[in-house]
Amino acid sequence: MAFFLQKETVKLACNCGSLKPIYRLYFCRHCQKIRCAYCVSHEVESHYCSHCLENLASADARLKRNCCTNCNDCPACSHVLSVRIVPVTSADPDDPSRTVTRKGYYLVCSFCRWTSRDAGMPDQTSATGGWAEREVPHARRISSLLEHYKGLAAKERQEKEKRKYVPRRSYLHFSDKFGLSTLLARKRAGLAPQGPGLKDDASGLPELEPAEASEGVEPLPESVFSEPLDLSQVTTMAQRLLQVEVQPADVRRLLPVHKPLLVKRSLRCRECEHNVSKPETSPSSTKFKIQLFAYYHVPEVRVVTCEPLLAGRPAQLVLKLCNPTQHQTTLSFLPLPSPEEDRRELELALQERRKKRAPEAKGSAGGREDATAVVQSFTRQLSAGEDPRPVAVEVTGDVVLPECSVVLPPRDDAAEYDDVGDSHVFHDDPKVVAWRKANKAAVKLSVLPRPEAPGGEVVVGFLLQYSYVNTIPALDQRTPQTQDLRVRVYLSLGPTLGG
Numbered sequence: 001m002a003f004f005l006q007k008e009t010v011k012l013a014c015n016c017g018s019l020k021p022i023y024r025l026y027f028c029r030h031c032q033k034i035r036c037a038y039c040v041s042h043e044v045e046s047h048y049c050s051h052c053l054e055n056l057a058s059a060d061a062r063l064k065r066n067c068c069t070n071c072n073d074c075p076a077c078s079h080v081l082s083v084r085i086v087p088v089t090s091a092d093p094d095d096p097s098r099t100v101t102r103k104g105y106y107l108v109c110s111f112c113r114w115t116s117r118d119a120g121m122p123d124q125t126s127a128t129g130g131w132a133e134r135e136v137p138h139a140r141r142i143s144s145l146l147e148h149y150k151g152l153a154a155k156e157r158q159e160k161e162k163r164k165y166v167p168r169r170s171y172l173h174f175s176d177k178f179g180l181s182t183l184l185a186r187k188r189a190g191l192a193p194q195g196p197g198l199k200d201d202a203s204g205l206p207e208l209e210p211a212e213a214s215e216g217v218e219p220l221p222e223s224v225f226s227e228p229l230d231l232s233q234v235t236t237m238a239q240r241l242l243q244v245e246v247q248p249a250d251v252r253r254l255l256p257v258h259k260p261l262l263v264k265r266s267l268r269c270r271e272c273e274h275n276v277s278k279p280e281t282s283p284s285s286t287k288f289k290i291q292l293f294a295y296y297h298v299p300e301v302r303v304v305t306c307e308p309l310l311a312g313r314p315a316q317l318v319l320k321l322c323n324p325t326q327h328q329t330t331l332s333f334l335p336l337p338s339p340e341e342d343r344r345e346l347e348l349a350l351q352e353r354r355k356k357r358a359p360e361a362k363g364s365a366g367g368r369e370d371a372t373a374v375v376q377s378f379t380r381q382l383s384a385g386e387d388p389r390p391v392a393v394e395v396t397g398d399v400v401l402p403e404c405s406v407v408l409p410p411r412d413d414a415a416e417y418d419d420v421g422d423s424h425v426f427h428d429d430p431k432v433v434a435w436r437k438a439n440k441a442a443v444k445l446s447v448l449p450r451p452e453a454p455g456g457e458v459v460v461g462f463l464l465q466y467s468y469v470n471t472i473p474a475l476d477q478r479t480p481q482t483q484d485l486r487v488r489v490y491l492s493l494g495p496t497l498g499g
């Protein structure tokens, strides 16, 4: 867990205002912007079992309740259970005076030593199955609910078939979908509007018993108050939630848990709907078909050294910058925009987005056109990305940025093994560039912690401008285009020493 709790020193700001380390970000080559997990849509590519690597279609996975039927997890520690073989001697049914020896199978956890024998499960005669299934106390209720909603889904599908010949994008198509036509008809007739369309849709389906709340709660057994508690016999909350249908309180009632299936996800930019990540479907492959991670496109910033921070006293900070692309890049350092500039920029960006979303909504008049515009803008909104938001971080230090720009040569994997020296010659200012090697350079900056927060965390930020070569061929331009892109970088340098 320590890995997840580790403090991130360098974070980049996404358009949506969230701050993420570079390895959690994507770069959309079509929008030429950084995207975080909130700014991409997540789609399931395939379901698979992480232990036996079986690949399942999504319909099959649903049928198997998203669990692998062959693999089991330990109910005590969630480690995968393995099968043990033991010889079982029993009386021969044909000749009771003789005994026969057969193989018996039971499940064992190699991590915590839990076995299926602890749960009182008899040894099985085959390695693959027949393990006792847990009885779900509410199975009847759940299956009746499932039946009901399956009926509803079938009905909706039928209605969709009926509507197939209505031209798409017409008012009728949308109005039927959202039940607007019945609403309007009722309004015209002077009737009160009915509740959402679900009630009407359910007619003709088997009646569903409504759930009933009960006040009666089973009293606790007397032994709870009189007998001392043995904690080793009580399950932990995590163990109970692994078996959410039963939630056993006693460790002897723990049964093996079917291993939950994992999914491979593909990620799509919500602004332009291009993929930023697409894995290969085979569960045994860890490769990607599309892999637009930010650390392949955006220069990486790392803190090398930082002098002790004292409020009001400048400290030297050395950053290592690395160019991950196949093209030379020029880096410049710019101060962060002031809060007023930030607000103005945000407002402009928001206005632009609103204009893009609903160009029809303004000009149209009359009820019918209005409804179309509303519905159209609604559907467009669903696919559009996150609104730009300000970055919610308080900067508690100033940073003196180098005025000259730094050029980084392209990445060359062979250069790692080349001790002879760099083939690139740059005339750097030794006050700015401490050293450079291949596609990396160390840049000196000066940090001045503000005096108002002694002992607090020093956070500084700057705008990193980098030239990016877009290799996606555009319609009108054949040659790759070089553009200057900007990203906000925030550094958490630790607390100041003393007052």
Ligand SMILES: [Zn+2]
Pocket (backbone or CB within 6 Å): 014, 015, 016, 017, 018, 035, 036, 037, 038, 039, 386
């Ligand atoms: Zn984002």
Ligand SMILES: [Zn+2]
Pocket (backbone or CB within 6 Å): 049, 050, 051, 052, 053, 054, 068, 069, 070, 071, 259
């Ligand atoms: Zn499996």
Ligand SMILES: [Zn+2]
Pocket (backbone or CB within 6 Å): 074, 075, 076, 077, 078, 079, 109, 110, 111, 112, 113, 114
């Ligand atoms: Zn275990």
Ligand SMILES: [Zn+2]
Pocket (backbone or CB within 6 Å): 028, 029, 030, 031, 032, 269, 270, 271, 272, 273, 274
């Ligand atoms: Zn995009």
